[in-house]
Amino acid sequence: MVKTRFAPSPTGFLHVGGLRTALFSYLFAKHHGGKFLLRIEDTDRERLVDGGIENILKSLRWAGIKPDEGIDLDESGKVIQTGKNGPYIQSERLKIYHKHVDRLIKDDHAYYCFCSKERLAELRQIQEANKQATGYDGLCREMPLAEAKKRVTAGESHVIRMKMPKTGITKFTDLVRGDVEFKNELIDDQVILKADRFPTYHLAVVVDDHLMEITHVIRAEEWLPSTPKHIELYKMFGWKPPEFAHLSLLVNEQKQKLSKRHGDVAVRDFIDKGYLPEAMVNFIAFLGWNPGDEREMFDLDSLIKEFDFAKISKAAGVFNLEKLDWFNREYLKKMPSAELIKICLPMFRDRRYEIGDNDWLGKVLSLEKKRVTTLVELVESIKFVFEDTPYEAQILVWKKSSKEETKNVLEKLVNCLNKISVQDWTKTGMESRVGGWMKENEFGTGNVLWPMRVALSGQKNSPGPFEIAEVLGKEETIERLRMAIKKLE
Ligand code: GLU
Numbered sequence: 001m002v003k004t005r006f007a008p009s010p011t012g013f014l015h016v017g018g019l020r021t022a023l024f025s026y027l028f029a030k031h032h033g034g035k036f037l038l039r040i041e042d043t044d045r046e047r048l049v050d051g052g053i054e055n056i057l058k059s060l061r062w063a064g065i066k067p068d069e070g071i072d073l074d075e076s077g078k079v080i081q082t083g084k085n086g087p088y089i090q091s092e093r094l095k096i097y098h099k100h101v102d103r104l105i106k107d108d109h110a111y112y113c114f115c116s117k118e119r120l121a122e123l124r125q126i127q128e129a130n131k132q133a134t135g136y137d138g139l140c141r142e143m144p145l146a147e148a149k150k151r152v153t154a155g156e157s158h159v160i161r162m163k164m165p166k167t168g169i170t171k172f173t174d175l176v177r178g179d180v181e182f183k184n185e186l187i188d189d190q191v192i193l194k195a196d197r198f199p200t201y202h203l204a205v206v207v208d209d210h211l212m213e214i215t216h217v218i219r220a221e222e223w224l225p226s227t228p229k230h231i232e233l234y235k236m237f238g239w240k241p242p243e244f245a246h247l248s249l250l251v252n253e254q255k256q257k258l259s260k261r262h263g264d265v266a267v268r269d270f271i272d273k274g275y276l277p278e279a280m281v282n283f284i285a286f287l288g289w290n291p292g293d294e295r296e297m298f299d300l301d302s303l304i305k306e307f308d309f310a311k312i313s314k315a316a317g318v319f320n321l322e323k324l325d326w327f328n329r330e331y332l333k334k335m336p337s338a339e340l341i342k343i344c345l346p347m348f349r350d351r352r353y354e355i356g357d358n359d360w361l362g363k364v365l366s367l368e369k370k371r372v373t374t375l376v377e378l379v380e381s382i383k384f385v386f387e388d389t390p391y392e393a394q395i396l397v398w399k400k401s402s403k404e405e406t407k408n409v410l411e412k413l414v415n416c417l418n419k420i421s422v423q424d425w426t427k428t429g430m431e432s433r434v435g436g437w438m439k440e441n442e443f444g445t446g447n448v449l450w451p452m453r454v455a456l457s458g459q460k461n462s463p464g465p466f467e468i469a470e471v472l473g474k475e476e477t478i479e480r481l482r483m484a485i486k487k488l489e
Pocket residue numbers: 006007008009041205218219220223
């Protein structure tokens with residue numbers, strides 16, 4: 001059975017690149033009827049952030065990615081662990097790593113290293129000055145085990161390093177990049193257990209992926225150079241390595257690596273701005289993958305059906321915000337009214353709006369949903385329905401008209417609207433009544449509809465006046481028109 005995993009470090013918020021890794025891992029597992037596991041890699045104690053695990057899981061849950069095994073959140077938002085291969089948080093697995101390190105030492109695949117930070121820094125300086133590759137020089141590699149153990153017993157600070165073979169090459173076939181090979185002589189004797197007895201990522205990732213029965217490791221390209229070390233560790237333990245797939249870098253349109261300096265990179269930022277999960281998932285899926293034809297709209301289920309490594313590109317994925325905006329507009333337009341209301345409700349509540357029934361709310365949202373990009377923009381754009389919008393009297397006046405004329409027209413318009421019954425107070429009802437009245441009196445469209453629209457919305461750009469009037473209702477519409485007339489006095 002195929003089993004993939006996402007193994008984030010809880011060092012902040014989930015990055016869009018992390019979401020892509022998680023999504024691709026999830027899609028691949030589901031495409032093959034397999035399982036998706038979530039593990040937390042928190043061995044780098046200095047980079048941990050409070051609430052880091054919850055942040056990541058909330059963003060994943062928002063995107064609809066749910067682990068079958070490992071770490072998840074319960075209904076109350078608490079971190080839980082499920083599955084028979086736990087614990088799934090590396091800091092809770094120290095004993096397991098210690099046992100495996102002991103095994104490597106016993107089999108002469110790893111050694112104690114007592115070199116001080118100062119010595120290593122000096123070594124690095126010398127190597128850099130001589131334009132040599134930097135790395136550990138193997139001083140402790142040949143120390144007799146008995147001597148090393150004596151120093152350990154005496155309490156001397158130490159780390160444990162793996163004994164990387166000095167000759168030969170490590171080869172593997174990456175599912176994205178094809179055949180790759182590395183010369184072993186260029187690879188450092190990686191530290192696998194630190195002085196604080198925490199494993200490094202390299203040891204923990206191998207032990208965990210093996211014990212958790214991961215069949216496919218899908219991760220970012222930055223881990224490609226580490227893979228030969230991992231493959232050697234698998235060999236040292238006598239285990240079969242999983243398949244590897246390294247996803248290309250994400251870049252912005254200037255071909256720079258995506259980073260906070262150039263804009264939003266945390267999924268949280270996009271959630272806060274009111275992007276829809278469907279749009280984000282569809283957009284992220286296309287960062288390095290495509291279905292091989294013209295189709296663009298894919299929900300999670302159709303992605304699961306189509307997702308395949310054969311269609312993953314080696315080229316960097318370009319994070320094009322305009323494309324994300326396009327997807328978001330498409331999904332917003334398509335979204336059924338009831339669903340849209342449901343996701344906007346918390347924002348209405350935050351703003352303490354008095355909201356009517358769903359039928360009415362649906363009409364309010366329809367005023368703008370085809371004209372905006374995000375949910376936040378949507379709620380902001382219909383603010384005028386709920387709140388007083390201050391505006392200058394001058395913007396009531398259409399370019400070919402004057403203040404007096406506008407005032408005059410609005411007064412007459414109020415009379416005309418007053419005669420429309422509440423039952424006929426619909427967009428089409430008003431269109432025909434006001435339209436007929438305009439024709440009879442030979443009023444130009446701009447002369448009437450421009451000031452009406454501005455009076456009702458307080459804005460130069462807004463939806464059509466009759467749509468707004470229907471939503472506002474007769475009383476409020478007349479009230480706003482009277483206020484406008486007053487402004488023009
Ligand atoms: N903890 C690593 C990260 O956050 C995971 C790398 C891997 O998937 O092996 O990038």
